[in-house]
Amino acid sequence: MNRSLRSEIFNRLRAANPEPKTELNYSSPFELLVAVVLSAQATDKSVNKAMALLFPVANRPETIAALGVEGLSAYIKTIGLFNTKARNVIRLCELLIRDHQSEVPDDRAALEALPGVGRKTANVVLNTAFGHATMAVDTHIYRVSNRTGIAPGKNVLEVEHRLMRLVPKEFLFDAHHWLILHGRYTCTARKPKCGSCLIEDLCEFREKTVD
Structure with missing residues (x-):
C-alpha cells in the first residue's frame, strides 16, 4: 500500500x-489510567459500568489506596481478572503517591514501571491524557x-x-x-x-x- x-x-x-475519542469514561488522567488498566481483556462497557460506581467514591490515588484490595475488588468484581487487577491498581496508587506526588507521570518509562501498565496502556495515556502522537x-x-x-x-x-x-x-x-x-x-x-x-x-x- x-x-x-x-x-x-x-x-x-x-x-x-x-x-x-476513547469509549472509556474518565475525567482526569488518573481516572483514565485506572480505566485502561482495568480494560485489559474486558470490554469498555463493563469498565464504565464499574467506574460509575467507583469514581464517585474514590477517584484519587489516596482514596483508592485506602479501599485496599478487598474494598476495590467489591467495585470491580464484574470485570474479568478483577483480583489481579485490584492488586495492581492498589500498588499503582501507592507508587503514584510515593514517587509522583499522586500525579500520573507524562513519561513512558515511568508509566510502564507501574503495576498493570504495559506499552499499550502507556500509549493510551500518553495520547489521550497528554496529547502525544x-x-x-x-x-x-x-x-x-x-x-x-x-x-x-x-x-x-x-x-x-x-x-x-x-x-x-x-x-x-x-x-x-x-x-x-x-x-x-x-x-x-x-x-x-x-x-x-x-x-x-x-x-x-x-x-x-x-x-
Missing part, C-alpha cells in the same frame, strides 16, 4: 469521525493493520512501529482511535462488514464479505 492510499483511508475515517496497538488495530494492508506486521510492536512510520503525520494523533473503532464496529474479527465499510475499495483484504 502506498502513501496516497493511506492518506485517502485516513481522510475518509476523519471525515466520518472528525474528533474520535502515539499508537496504542490492541487486537483491533493489529487485525485492521494487517487485514487492510495499512501496516502489516508479525506482532503488535512491529505494527506499532510501522504505523508510526507510515501513517501521514496529519492523521497520526487520532489514528489509533479511528483504527480501534473501525476494528470494533466494522472490520470485526469473525466476519468484517465489508459491504458497509467506507474504505472497502482501498482495502487489500482478499476475502471480502457481503453484508
